[in-house]
Amino acid sequence: MNPTMRTAPTSRSRAVAGAVAFLALAVAFAAGCGSGTDDPAESAKPTGPARSAEPTSHPTQDHSISAEVGERFTLTFEENASTREHWYLADPKPDASVVRSQGQKSESDSGDEPVPGAGSGLTFTFEATGEGSTEIVLTHCTFAAPCDGSGTSSPEPSSTASASATPSRPERVTYTVTVS
Template sequence: MISHTRTTDVLPGTRGGAAATAITAAAVLALTTGCDSGPGGSGARATSRPVKDTRITAEPGERFTLTVGQNASTREYWYLVDPEPDRSVLLSRGQAYAADSGAEGTAGAGGRLTFTFEAKGKGTTRFTLLHCTFTTCQGNTASLPPSTASPSAVPTTTATPPAQAPERITYTVTVG
């Protein structure tokens, strides 16, 4: 895990003695407050991983994130679906959505959905992210993932053309 350490120096030749020392101490305190408390701690920082990096290696207590684009106005959603990770090896720590910079409150604007995971114990596990768009998943998929059955290969008599299969990205995580 990367340790974030900040240091500060009083510039040579400056005057101020105790006042400069007090200001420097206050600055160091301000810079270090809320820093990473280490693996598994409440302030544990997560390492951002590329979405296309489907083989991930982590140490117990290490957190990592996967961030994808999502836009509700175009019915584009991502879900954590089966197979979900083995909880003795990897925990899902939830997801968070953030609007694109400067797009807050703008109709039709997209954003980023970040999935956070924490390596728990030694082993290997897999999990899958499902990417739904208006052409790949039917129904209201805003809050729940859709049925993940494949579209029918046999033509139907309905006027609705068969949907394309949604994108699935399966990750293999080794914790050691």
């Protein structure tokens, strides 16, 4: 081949060059898009409530919780399904304009490998949504104080059941949350 001759670009090299040009144009366009305001301080403001990466863990023995709007916090309890010990978010639910439930997560005490009979830590996560005060009510159900899957006490035993077999009521634990 003659060193002074050039070959015409192939269709593949043209396609790659076109894709690179399109990508460069898209990046330049995105960089030029702002908040629609000429005030740099205004465009730097966050658009939603501030959320910390890691929720604050509150001790369960402290029944008074203070939080700031946008803050996420958790309450963690030990439970064991094999002994019928469970925790539930009960009624009345917290005022959603002050605190909103973000769900719950269970982690086995035995680590990655499930072990029959092992307990677990159940973590309830909440987010402070607005200023005010509300209550979070949790029900602690056990073998001796059973309840249904929503944390409501099981129906009273029939009158034919002996007095010694009467289960006790599940424990209700109330947390007062103040958001500022």
